[in-house]
Amino acid sequence: MRSMRNAKLKPLAKSAAVAVTALLGITVLAGCSxxxxxxxxxxxxxxxxxxxxxxxxPVIIEPEQKEATATVGDFIxxxxxxxxxxxxxxxxxxxxxxxxxxxxxxxxxxxGARALAAGDATITVTLPDNxxxxxxxxxxx
Numbered sequence: 257m258r259s260m261r262n263a264k265l266k267p268l269a270k271s272a273a274v275a276v277t278a279l280l281g282i283t284v285l286a287g288c289s290x291x292x293x294x295x296x297x298x299x300x301x302x303x304x305x306x307x308x309x310x311x312x313x314p315v316i317i318e319p320e321q322k323e324a325t326a327t328v329g330d331f332i333x334x335x336x337x338x339x340x341x342x343x344x345x346x347x348x349x350x351x352x353x354x355x356x357x358x359x360x361x362x363x364x365x366x367x368g369a370r371a372l373a374a375g376d377a378t379i380t381v382t383l384p385d386n387x388x389x390x391x392x393x394x395x396x397x
Contacts, residue, residue, distance in 0.1 A: 314368070323392045326371040332393065333368045334381060341384030342367055348377035351395055371395040 314331040317324050326332055332352070336342045339357045344367040346352045351374075357367040369379060374397050382388040 325394045330371045343382045345380045351375040351377040
């Protein structure tokens with residue numbers, strides 16, 4: 257009789273063990289979930305990175321353009337027909353930091369500037385044929 261009772265209990269014990277294991281698994285998973293109101297780490301990182309690393313397009317100055325407005329921190333790209341051989345200068349290096357046209361391998365870069373501080377400055381563009389023109393730049397905060 258004892259052997260019959262043990263035979264009936266073994267499948268019951270196995271089922272109970274499986275049920276307890278499943279219940280523990282669910283409990284552990286439920287304990288891992290977060291119900292706090294703080295955003296998840298990847299959400300915070302995404303929001304912060306959008307605010308802190310969002311790059312703005314440069315201020316593009318087309319040929320024949322005589323005026324431009326920029327904000328402190330903006331980059332200014334001066335489009336010219338003949339990049340190589342074109343030079344630029346500014347009358348106020350406290351307002352604008354200039355970058356000459358250059359070639360780096362196969363890449364050719366327009367001349368340009370970076371707005372350093374609020375104020376007014378003039379960029380003089382000298383083309384390869386020695387003709388020049390001025391661009392009045394107003395930089396705001």
